[in-house]
Amino acid sequence: xxxEHVLTLADDLPKPKTTDVIRKGSLTEYTAAxxxxxxxxxxxxxxxxxxxxxxxxxxxxxxxxxxxxxxxxDGLNAIVVFAVCFMPESxxxxxxxxxxNLFKYVIGTLELLVAENYMIVYLNGATTRRKMPxxxxxxxxxxxxxxxxxxxLKSLIIVHPSWFIxxxxxxxxxxxxxxxxxxxxxxxxxxxxxxxxxxxYVGIPDCIKQYVLLFKHCLT
Numbered sequence: 001x002x003x004e005h006v007l008t009l010a011d012d013l014p015k016p017k018t019t020d021v022i023r024k025g026s027l028t029e030y031t032a033a034x035x036x037x038x039x040x041x042x043x044x045x046x047x048x049x050x051x052x053x054x055x056x057x058x059x060x061x062x063x064x065x066x067x068x069x070x071x072x073x074d075g076l077n078a079i080v081v082f083a084v085c086f087m088p089e090s091x092x093x094x095x096x097x098x099x100x101n102l103f104k105y106v107i108g109t110l111e112l113l114v115a116e117n118y119m120i121v122y123l124n125g126a127t128t129r130r131k132m133p134x135x136x137x138x139x140x141x142x143x144x145x146x147x148x149x150x151x152x153l154k155s156l157i158i159v160h161p162s163w164f165i166x167x168x169x170x171x172x173x174x175x176x177x178x179x180x181x182x183x184x185x186x187x188x189x190x191x192x193x194x195x196x197x198x199x200x201y202v203g204i205p206d207c208i209k210q211y212v213l214l215f216k217h218c219l220t
Contacts, residue, residue, distance in 0.1 A: 045108025070201030125160030
């Protein structure tokens, strides 16, 4: 059982430095008539060798869960930011439907964003347990990632790791490849994160900024 806190988006993100990344993917718009079907707005994403239809209207409030955080080093080495605080709460009646569409959106867009090597910055702060994705959902994400993306993932930085996250990773460590384990790094402050990556395009949610201020206040 792999615990990969992935990712990662297409419409309203900072654009890559070259259009080649987008051209490599398959992103097809539905016709106006098709978009009106059931009052939804559909978009096609290619995952592996298959096209998947995503209900963009349903996931609109949650698209900020993944963003493009710019680049690091030389070339198109992408920083993909995953902010868990933007996930839907598990108490919603249509939770499974939302998570299914969000899953396809995350994986499909990740394939469009990544041209070469990349890292994932997993923002865990200010997240309630009701917004934490299940282990099954995270495992499904990792299993659906193309082999190229698995190989090109160079680092997984978990910011403000909770006791729950660290415990789960410790329990599942025997089932995770040593190569992947070496890619995981815990970061406990935004200042520490800024020492590792350029922060110019890394969008830190307001809820996490408030979380940091509250934490500092508790220490004083």
